[in-house]
Amino acid sequence: MSRFVITGGKRLKGGLCPQGAKNEALQVICAALLTQEEVIITNVPEILDVLKLIELVEGMGVKVERLARGEFAFCASDIDFRYFETEDFYNKAVSLRGSIMILGPLLAIHGSGVIPKPGGDKIGRRRLDTHFLGFERLGATFEYDALNGCFKAFATKLKGNYMLLDEASVTGTANIIMAAVLAEGVTTIYNAACEPYIQQLCLMLNSMGAKISGIASNLLTIEGVKKLHGCRHRCLPDMIEVGSYIGLAAMTRSEITIKNVNIRQLGLIPDAFRKLGVRVEERDDDLYIPRQEHYMIEDFIDGSILTVSDAPWPGLTPDLLSVFLVVATQAKGSVLIHQKMFESRLFFVDKLIDMGAKIILCDPHRATVIGQNHESQLRATKMTSPDIRAGIALLIAALSAKGVSSIHNIDQIDRGYENIDVKLNAIGADIKRYM
Structure with missing residues (x-):
């Protein structure tokens, strides 16, 4: 079974171009x-x-x-x-x-x-x-x-x-x-x-x-x-890959420019990350994510805990909720992630809990994440990718973790992301692929 071996904890810097959708x-x-x-x-x-x-x-x-x-x-x-x-x-x-x-x-x-x-x-x-x-x-x-x-x-x-x-x-x-x-x-x-x-x-x-x-x-x-x-x-640029790179920049505290993203077709994605405290700047048709040591989750206007949930377009795409969940683990504050469409998509959180994340899985559709504000770094571990979107979320977690992690069943990631290891290694990641 193919696998990635990831040496995490490295700051990344550079430009990334998303694939077609x-x-x-x-x-x-x-x-x-x-x-x-x-x-x-x-x-x-x-x-x-x-x-x-x-x-x-x-x-x-x-x-x-x-x-x-x-x-x-x-x-x-x-x-x-x-x-x-x-x-x-x-x-x-x-x-x-x-x-x-x-x-x-x-x-x-x-x-x-x-x-x-x-x-x-x-x-x-x-x-x-x-x-x-x-x-x-x-x-x-x-x-x-x-x-x-x-x-x-x-x-x-x-x-x-x-x-x-x-x-x-x-x-x-x-x-x-x-x-x-x-x-x-x-x-x-x-x-x-x-x-x-x-x-x-x-x-x-x-x-x-x-x-x-x-x-x-x-x-x-x-x-x-x-x-x-x-x-x-x-084909348009892949907005799910764009969102994945925003999450990667936040989790690894890196400076990344995502090029030619077709901003008008990203919908709520940039603003949803901003609600988690992630700075996302629009520069022509590029997105610039500056290096941030900390990012703070916004509460709702009445002071209640922020909820990030999926909905049919122009609502937030369900394909990025796994990434939002991972990003929230190192934010300052708490958030409820509500995956309405699919009842098995949040089950990968047990792997994040093993890495030291503070997550309460309320039921198959909802998870409460207590962010650690980068004060307690995730731990490296061995994992298996259950699906495309959980796979990329686990890869982001591994890249932010201290030590060496491995992710098996990476064919799942390859189903949705073209040469992801090559792209990220080019801006400073350390990902080795074994067949």
Whole structure:
């Protein structure tokens, strides 16, 4: 099992450039299935999850060419439907949660699709009802093959309809949008997710000839078209990686500049760190985090303890709560971290407690953190990464701890962060990778 060995307690200094957005890349690669013409996508993060999806669509018959680092051309002119009956398809699709988003394009183009129950992080229940209820509103039928763990969907013709989503699911919204752009008539999606990833998907589809309005809101109107053409699309910087670097700077008391972050698409992330007392300065399109020996958590106006919680966009992304929790362990003051969406994402705190953090896990969704104001440094220890976001939080903790730590199962971190060890070593970290 691959592992990192980290010598912590070092101050870092320098500039970091975030990769392209993982969650956006997974969506727009699936969107390339909607046309037989060439689609070129740039600023693609070459991380495990994205590369697995590229391998999956390549197996389906999509012609894929790597033009340069982070730049790929896709041409879905000859899909091989026999591939969906193979063990190779099942094994690749089941290992990746993003694989569910091939279903919308397949329904739109070919009237049928099959996908095994997808994998991904083990962070609690991650139901798929929103996807299939949306497909049903467009006129599709589906069945679940419990024996083989596969979802199958069919549609003679997709027709536009009004729908109120039961939850603002990002992947569910993306899947329904991709099915609806080629449906007959007008589709209205209320309670749609409106994260930057969804906005980017809609802008890309419009550049391909789709007619989507209401972008950046939770009410989307899609006028179906008969055909889409090719396009060129660039992924946004990954806001989760940007937030991870802010947390890293605070925990290691380092001076870091995060370059070309697309500040307007970061939402509440910089302000949420500021509430923990972390200085975040905007310099053109860069974020500068100066070296801070101490940072103090703000209370609410009435004096009550600060709560940091996730919410659908434009609320705070759940993917950064693990990082906020780690940063709070060395702040001055206390904070309640409330992870509303996933009931297993906070269970990694036992590893932080072993390192000397003062955390009370109230229940699967809430943890109270009593900050130590850098007066009691975290201790080095041996850890295993349970998922992508807990993994990066543990890496940040290890980099701030005194001594030598090890993190096993780092494939989880590699799923979301491209060459993280190389990037951080370049600004002064000491991370060794062992295969």
